[in-house]
Amino acid sequence: MKSGKLVPLPFSSRHYDFKRSQWVFGKATDEDIARLIERKVYWQTRLVGGHVWLGDATEALYVQTTSDHVAEIAARIAMQGSFTMARSHATALPTLMDQKDRFESEMARARRELDQKHAFERG
Secondary structure, eight states: OOOTTOOSSOOOGGGEETTTTEEOOOOOOHHHHHHHHHHHHHHHHHHTOSOEEOOOHHHHHHTTSOHHHHHHHHHHHHHTTSEEEETTEEEEOHHHHTTHHHHHHHHHHHHHHHHHHHHHHHO
């Protein structure tokens, strides 16, 4: 690439803070991060199985926090019995996996909202 401003990803420069030289997507609350963690553990366990890695620095950047803070919130959720934690890996428990209806309805609602947005943009 000839320009230092070009990024090999489809991100708009409006998400880049040139003063701090980092991507900025908006600060998420602890509740939003907890929902993200629960959804990630549920869906990855359901679709792929195995352990779910929660120490991804890219995901932490997306919610404008650190991997340590994500792990702290995940540990709080683990104490409630949704999943077990071993270092930065979570293993879903039946308590979380039994909430299929909740996660499916959230996904359906989000998909409907996205479809409406796309229909509006298409005109």
